[in-house]
Amino acid sequence: xxxxxxxxxxxxxxxxxxxxxxxxxxxYDTFFAADAFSGVAEARKHRPDLIILDLGLPxxxxxxxxxxxxxxxxxxxxPVIVVSARNGLGNQKRAFDAGARAFLQKPVADAEFLAVIRxxxxxxxxxxxxxxxxxxxx
Amino acid sequence: MxxxxxxxxxxxxxxxxxxxxxxxxxxxxxxTFVLTHLVRMSDAETHLAKGGVDIVxxxxxxxxxxxxxxxxxxxxxxxxxPMIVLTGLDDEALAAEAMKAGAQDYLIKGQIENRALPRAxxxxxxxxxxxxxxxxxxxxxxxxxxxxxxxxxxxLRSPLSAIHxxxxxxxxxxxxxxxxxxxxxxxxxLRNVKQLKAMINDLFEVSGVQSGKLTIDLQCSSVADAIxxxxxxxxxxxxxxxxxxxxxxxxxxxSVCADPTRLRQILVILIDNAxxxxxxxxxxxxxxxxxxxxxxxxxxxxxxxxxxxxxxxxERIFERLFQASDPALAGRKGLGLGLYICKELVxxxxxxxxxxxxxxxxxxxSVTLPVFxxxxxxxxxxxxxxxxxxxITLIVTEIGSQTxxxxxxxxxxxxxxxxxxxxxxLHSDLDVLLPRTGSAGGVELVFIVAMTDRIGGEAIxxxxxxxxxxxxxxxxxxxxxxxxxxxxxxVQRKPxxxxxxxLEKVADKIHDLMNEESLTRQLING
Numbered sequence: 001x002x003x004x005x006x007x008x009x010x011x012x013x014x015x016x017x018x019x020x021x022x023x024x025x026x027x028y029d030t031f032f033a034a035d036a037f038s039g040v041a042e043a044r045k046h047r048p049d050l051i052i053l054d055l056g057l058p059x060x061x062x063x064x065x066x067x068x069x070x071x072x073x074x075x076x077x078x079p080v081i082v083v084s085a086r087n088g089l090g091n092q093k094r095a096f097d098a099g100a101r102a103f104l105q106k107p108v109a110d111a112e113f114l115a116v117i118r119x120x121x122x123x124x125x126x127x128x129x130x131x132x133x134x135x136x137x138x
Numbered sequence: 139m140x141x142x143x144x145x146x147x148x149x150x151x152x153x154x155x156x157x158x159x160x161x162x163x164x165x166x167x168x169x170t171f172v173l174t175h176l177v178r179m180s181d182a183e184t185h186l187a188k189g190g191v192d193i194v195x196x197x198x199x200x201x202x203x204x205x206x207x208x209x210x211x212x213x214x215x216x217x218x219x220p221m222i223v224l225t226g227l228d229d230e231a232l233a234a235e236a237m238k239a240g241a242q243d244y245l246i247k248g249q250i251e252n253r254a255l256p257r258a259x260x261x262x263x264x265x266x267x268x269x270x271x272x273x274x275x276x277x278x279x280x281x282x283x284x285x286x287x288x289x290x291x292x293x294l295r296s297p298l299s300a301i302h303x304x305x306x307x308x309x310x311x312x313x314x315x316x317x318x319x320x321x322x323x324x325x326x327x328l329r330n331v332k333q334l335k336a337m338i339n340d341l342f343e344v345s346g347v348q349s350g351k352l353t354i355d356l357q358c359s360s361v362a363d364a365i366x367x368x369x370x371x372x373x374x375x376x377x378x379x380x381x382x383x384x385x386x387x388x389x390x391x392x393s394v395c396a397d398p399t400r401l402r403q404i405l406v407i408l409i410d411n412a413x414x415x416x417x418x419x420x421x422x423x424x425x426x427x428x429x430x431x432x433x434x435x436x437x438x439x440x441x442x443x444x445x446x447x448x449x450x451x452x453e454r455i456f457e458r459l460f461q462a463s464d465p466a467l468a469g470r471k472g473l474g475l476g477l478y479i480c481k482e483l484v485x486x487x488x489x490x491x492x493x494x495x496x497x498x499x500x501x502x503x504s505v506t507l508p509v510f511x512x513x514x515x516x517x518x519x520x521x522x523x524x525x526x527x528x529x530i531t532l533i534v535t536e537i538g539s540q541t542x543x544x545x546x547x548x549x550x551x552x553x554x555x556x557x558x559x560x561x562x563x564l565h566s567d568l569d570v571l572l573p574r575t576g577s578a579g580g581v582e583l584v585f586i587v588a589m590t591d592r593i594g595g596e597a598i599x600x601x602x603x604x605x606x607x608x609x610x611x612x613x614x615x616x617x618x619x620x621x622x623x624x625x626x627x628x629v630q631r632k633p634x635x636x637x638x639x640x641l642e643k644v645a646d647k648i649h650d651l652m653n654e655e656s657l658t659r660q661l662i663n664g
Binding site for chain 1: 288291292293295296297298299300301302303304306307310312313331335342353
């Protein structure tokens with residue numbers, strides 16, 4: 001079976017790399033975008049199974065990305081998980097209203113991160129070959 | 139530099155007093171004061187609203203206004219205008235109250251010396267100006283500090299997140315095997331990352347606390363769920379320190395009217411503290427029961443067998459930035475914000491928090507929170523006769539757990555059947571609420587069950603709002619139905635259909651959703 005594809009939209013290269021290592025170890029293929037504009041462009045190009053989206057981005061923000069994704073039928077159906085350093089509450093609500101499946105605040109416990117991704121992809125709770133050391137919550 | 143004359147508004151109905159004051163002003167140079175005299179409070183309000191008045195001399199007994207009321211009214215129209223009240227000899231206590239209500243100073247009639255009046259006016263104006271400036275600076279500083287704290291807490295999270303990611307990548311062996319020593323060191327890094335994250339959250343919270351922006355979303359919340367969550371969260375930390383952490387929850391515990399997230403936060407802070415201040419082999423325990431003093435409140439207790447707090451400190455620990463001063467206990471614990479935030483969270487939700495302690499024996503933190511009562515919430519809405527004529531919508535939300543308020547209502551009403559249960563919820567006779575017309579223009583009862591997840595909360599709330607005016611009362615009471623919905627089900631009574639039929643359908647829905655046979659049996663058989 002082919003690996004599922006995940007697009008990571010985050011302007012912080014360290015965060016992108018960290019997510020990449022973590023996701024690759026869990027048999028996901030990763031693609032990247034560092035700003036709102038290329039976030040949508042990369043989504044068009046790769047048609048990922050899931051998008052991990054930061055809120056604070058250059059050339060727009062996470063909300064603009066979701067807005068633009070929603071205008072394209074084949075992009076609108078891709079589940080989006082918001083992972084942001086912003087404070088919850090208002091942003092969380094806004095993210096859900098914009099169509100996000102989940103809102104996670106950085107730093108995210110690995111177990112939660114993977115569980116939310118699996119849930120959004122409709123996968124069984126555990127398919128990885130290891131149990132993350134950090135079960136959270138943090 | 140020549141100053142412009144001061145515009146003085148005198149509001150006084152006693153002709154003798156007016157004459158005296160006019161005489162005093164007449165002794166001043168003509169270009170220093172311009173005196174306007176009015177007799178009625180209503181005229182004074184109109185005049186003040188136009189602006190241009192530098193200071194008000196206000197009598198507290200006017201034909202159309204009396205006592206503090208006059209001060210409040212004047213202050214309401216012209217909060218930016220300083221005010222001196224004129225009182226009689228026996229009214230100094232009242233004058234003091236007037237100063238609290240916004241007056242800068244008071245003058246006792248009959249004791250005003252000629253030369254003192256202009257000076258009093260100038261002083262009052264100057265004092266007012268200084269005070270206004272200080273207030274403004276303070277507001278600006280607070281706002282700046284809040285923005286700064288909020289910004290900092292946000293900016294700190296990103297690098298912390300990257301550290302966290304790579305530490306756990308190493309710990310999980312995703313970059314190769316580690317030897318035990320490397321593993322141990324990385325564990326230390328991870329522990330400190332978590333500590334930092336907690337501090338950053340505290341920083342953000344405290345900025346919200348001080349600017350009054352602390353959000354609290356009151357709902358029907360399960361204390362049992364919150365306790366289970368918090369104990370699970372901190373079980374690891376307790377075990378690592380050799381502390382037995384346990385909970386004792388009364389089985390028939392009612393739900394509380396609280397923000398579930400904030401409730402968990404309160405418990406996490408208190409349990410975390412208990413663990414910090416308890417030595418190895420100690421115990422920490424969470425208990426919850428209905429308050430013996432007032433059945434409208436739930437009492438939560440977090441007790442530990444720790445070092446205890448000296449009696450004079452049991453109040454001070456809730457102060458901002460308070461830290462244990464005993465160096466043996468202090469170590470590295472945080473910012474001293476936890477209990478301060480905790481107290482704010484509890485009091486904003488209508489509860490109280492206090493600590494009792496015995497040095498060397500341990501501490502008990504007690505928190506009270508109001509019990510959730512739908513009946514109390516809806517009562518104002520049902521008092522209105524006209525509402526009874528309207529179609530009625532019954533909203534039932536099941537929030538976040540399988541054991542929300544509905545189960546509580548069932549337990550409370552056990553043995554009385556569904557109809558009685560609903561009647562209990564609505565605090566009014568169901569037969570009155572549901573006149574047996576059955577025809578068009580009759581009664582509609584909509585049963586909405588909303589559960590867990592997060593989709594479209596706002597849209598559903600809006601729809602509920604459109605359907606029933608009671609929602610307005612719910613909002614006014616400071617309660618949101620739920621911010622999280624997944625399932626929306628409606629059961630509507632068709633014209634001519636007996637109420638009982640419909641209620642059975644409601645019970646079926648509850649059955650489907652709660653998937654708990656025993657509960658349904660209780661509902662149907664009572």
